[in-house]
Amino acid sequence: MRKTRFAPHMLSALLLAMIPQAHAAIKSIDEFTDKLNHFPGFYAFYSDPASGKIYLDVDKLSQPFLLQHSLPYGVGSNDIGLDRGQLGSTYLVQFERFGDKVMLRALNTYFRASADNSAEQQSVKEAFASSILNGFKVVAEDDDSVLIDYTPYLLSDVHGVSRTLAARKQGSYSLDASRSATYMPRSKAFMKNTELEAVLTFKGSKPGEYVKQATANPYAVTIHQHHSLIELPDENYQPRAFHPQSGYWSIEHKDYSAPLSESMYVRYIPRHRLNKKDPTAKVSEPVEPIVYYLDPGVPEPVKTALLDGARWWDQAFEAAGYKNAFQVKVLPxxxxxxxxxxxxxxxxxxxxxxxxxxASVIDPRTGEIIKGHVTLGSLRVRQDILIAEALAAPFVKGDEVTAHLHAMALDRIRQLSAHEIGHTLGIAHNFSASVKDRASVMDYPHPLVGMNDQGELDISKGYASGMGEWDTQVIKYGYSDFTAVDESQGLAAILAENKSKGLEFISDADARPKGGAHPTAHLWDNGGDPAAELTRVLDIRRKALARFGLNNIKTGEALSQLEEKLVPLYLFHRYQVESAVKLIGGVDYDYEVRGAQTAKGAQVVGKAQQQAALSALLDTLSPEQLMIPESVLALIPPKAYGEYKTRESIKGRTGLTLDAMALPEVAAQHTLSLLLNPQRLNRLAQQGARNHANLNSDDLLNTVYQHVFQPKAESGMATKLAQRVQFLTAYRLAELGSSDKLAPEVQAQLRYYLSQLVEQYSDDSLFGGSSKADAFDTYLADLVAQYLESGQWPQGFKALPMPPGSPI
Ligand SMILES: [Zn+2]
Incomplete structure (x- = not known):
């Protein structure tokens, strides 16, 4: 065989000769797009009806713009999280040409150099990785433009649907190209944005429960994915400084040009662009109003409620000096x-x-909100009606129309509409607002209901209406026009005003943890005194439980449906328990920065306040509070034929019939796991040691021990409930005893009480010798003794799961 050999110089000559030929094969854009549909706009595109392909006219190389992915058609499962309208990542991107390819590069916006020195900027650029999101084939070109085939990228899983399904353990899914296509009705180009959409089908095997629940065929999940290519906003937007007490989220980047004496972290608040037409006027129309559009697919009466709640924000913008700055319309x-x-x-x-x-599309460079996107779960309003009806037992005749109870649920929806819009204005949760007369729509509200001695439900104050004091102040911080005055002085004055009004701001990181310590930052609570509110809520719950029965369902409803109506009523106090417990081992603080004022620092919550909370919490463990009335137990049958258990049903240990101990176990376990939280106990040990006037961990353990394990004269279900609480407490203490989260000095205290338990419960003389009557005591003492010896609880036990409560 004859080998052809080229000298190196011959090889390059050959390659050079080939390139013009390759170029010659590339058509001009006009030529290539002759038979295609043209969509002029920010990035013009062409569609080929024959092949279904979309070609993008890239006339701006190496020019940054924003790329947003989203999910116009979702999967429909809260647990999976791929909801209709979900926004994906926002990238600052640019198209770059490499030979016969065009690449889409996402720039790294977190690491920057603010200096003018281009070498300094380049050194940061080279130090941190950018991400090329996709490479495209050039199909035609002109002098100043290249045409790329955008179709493969549009038909790829940019939103990470397969990844999300796998992460939620819903099976292994991959894109099926034969069942995917570009979607022309939602592919359009405008002056400042190009919108492209595709129908994508994911084929999979072994689908999980949630996919099965939500899809037509779980082996083929068809959704839509959308790409928005967005022109960068102009440079007239003024970023506003973040402050930890401002109530806003923070958009952060790191500046490697920062002087050595200053922080490298630059933080802005996310906000919409808003300016006064006349910055010197006290009240002015805006240059451009912020307009929100409501889904036209909302049925009445919810639609009106959502519009009402959304429009509350205009009150806050008025207080910040604007007229008609915030508008809400129905989407055309x-x-x-x-x-x-x-x-x-x-x-x-x-x-x-x-x-x-x-959620929001935010310019990562400045924090400017380009688009607010609110997703309201449609089933929540029904949960509020369920709670109201459970409390009111309104169906005396069986066919009553409970319009007044629906009104409370609609009040909740107004509040919800305002709350979620608040997030898209840049505002964070404020879980300390409810203690000050419900000062913000950005808290999580619990229905504030009352009940008189006749059992009449008062829902007149169920949910607050309109903007709270805090919301007005937050809008002032984020949206006041300071063109004519000094901005930093103006912002400082607003923060000082918050302080003088007694408005506190504490958000998720402090309010959500089970071991949380902040005495006012709670979810789904009411009032300024969590312990007193817990006692009040328990009282309402007891009255409503006492009369729970046939009047809780309508004529024609299966009796077995009473089960799902009982759950939210029985657990009506669950969130107030979470609030009250934070006082124990509590520490009062806020997001202070050093200033002229005296620092508040971190103040341990007073002993009397902690003890009041403890006593209210221990009440939730008493058999009187835990017992389900016999009238209820004797009424609820197993599921009627055609009805079935749902996630909101009670999971028990008695098979088909209602487990009388299940809800009590769930409620007791809720209190015990929060009260006997390792972080709380560790904190108490230190607080008590630092100052004898403080509550300490031994106070807590001793009080719980005395309350739960002291012998009481009970009989029947009360005895069984007391024993269940004893078992749960002993098990919880053992669980903590084996936890690496509990400090050794607290481990020692805990071991002492477990030993006490063995001593007390196995002491024959105390109970008059071993007998059937104290078989439980002997059994428990034996379990604990074995645990103390081996470090392991001798038998398997799993507390029953709590039905999902929030969101409400
Ligand atoms: Zn929220």
Missing amino acids: ENADPMDIRYNVIQWVHRATRGWSYG
Whole structure:
């Protein structure tokens, strides 16, 4: 065989000769797009009806713009989280040409150099990785433009649907190209944005429960994915400084040009662009108002409620010196909710009750909100009606229309609409607002109901209406126009005003943890005194439980449905328990910065306050509070034929019939796990040691021990409930005893009480010798003794799961 050999110089000559030929094969854009549909706009594109392909005209190489992915059609499961309207990542990107390829590069916006020195900027650019998101084939070109085939990228899983399904353990899914295509009705180009959409089908095997629940065929999950290519906003937007007490989220980057004496972290608040037409006027119209558009697919009366709640924000903008700055309209027909130009409020359906969200498309460079996108879960309003009806037992005749109870649920929806829009205005949760007369829509509200001695329910104050004092102040911070005055002085004055009004701001990181310490930052609570509110809530619950029965369902409803109505009523106090417990081992603080004022620092909550909370909490463990009335137990049958258990049902140990001990166990376990939380105990040990006037961990353990294990004269179900609480407490102490989260000095205290338990419960003389009557005591003492000896609880036990409570 003859080998052809080229000298190196011959090889390069050959390659050079080939390149013009390759170029010659590339058509001009006009030529290539002759038979295609043209969509002129920010990035113009062409569609080929024959092949279904979309070609993008890249006339701006190496020029940054924003890329947003989203999910116009979702999967429909709260647990999976791929909801209709979900926003994906926002990237600052640019197209770059490499030979016969065009690449889409996402720039790294977190690490920057603010200096003018281009070498300094380049050194940061080279130090941290950017991400090339996709490479495209050039199919045609002109002098100043290249045409790329965008189709493969549009038909790829940019939103990470397969990844999410796998992460939620819903099976292994991959894109099926034969069942995927570009979607022209929602592919459009405008002056400042190009919107492209695709129908994608994911084929999978072994689908999980949630996919099965939500899809037509769980082996083929078909959704839509959307791409928005967005022109960068102009440079007239003024970023506003973040302050930890401002109530806003923070958009952060690190500046490697920062002087050595200053922090490298630059933090802005996210906010919409808003300026006064006349910055010197006290009240002025805005240059451009902020307009939100409501999903036209919301049924009445919810639609009106959502519009009402959304429009509350205009009150806050008025207080900040604007007229008609915040407007809410219904989304026009044919408008695309994913179109980047619309701030939208979507009413999103899912197979099960779930969360609502306020998400935003934010310019990562400045924090400017380009688009607010609110997702409201449609099933929540029904949960509020369920709670109200459970409390009121309104169906005396069986066919009553409970319009007044529905009104409370609609009040909740107004509040929810305002809350989620608040997030899309840049505002964070303020879980300390409810203690000050419900000062913010950005808290999680619990229905504030009353009940008189006749059992009449008072829901007149169920939910607050309108903007709270805090919301008004937050809008002032984020949106006041300081063009004519000094901005930093103006912002400082607003923060000082918050302080003088007694408005506190504490958010998620401090309010959500089970071991949380902040005495006012709670979810789903009411009032300024968590312990007193817990006692009040327990009283309402007891009265409502006492009369729970046939009047809780309508004529024609299966008796077995009483089970799902009982659950939220029985657990009506669950969130107030979470609030009261934070006083124990509590520490009062806020997000202070050093200033002229005296620092508050970190103050341990007073002993009397802690003891009041402890006593209210121990009440939740008493058999009187835990017992389900016999009238209820004797009424609820197993599921009627055609009805079935749901996630909201009671899971028990008695098979088909209602487990009388299940809800009590769940409620007791709730209190015990929060009260006997390792972080709380560790904190108490230190607080008590630092100052004898403080409550200490031994006070807590001793009080719980005395309350739970002291012998009481009970009989029947009360005895069984007391024993169940004893078992749960002993098990919890053992669980803590084996936890690496509990400090050794607290381990020692805990071991002491477990030894006490063995001594007390196995002491025959105390109970008059071993007998059937004290078989439980002997059994428990034996379990604990074995645990103390081996460090392991001798038998398997798993507390029953609590039905999902929030969101409400
Ligand atoms: Zn929220």
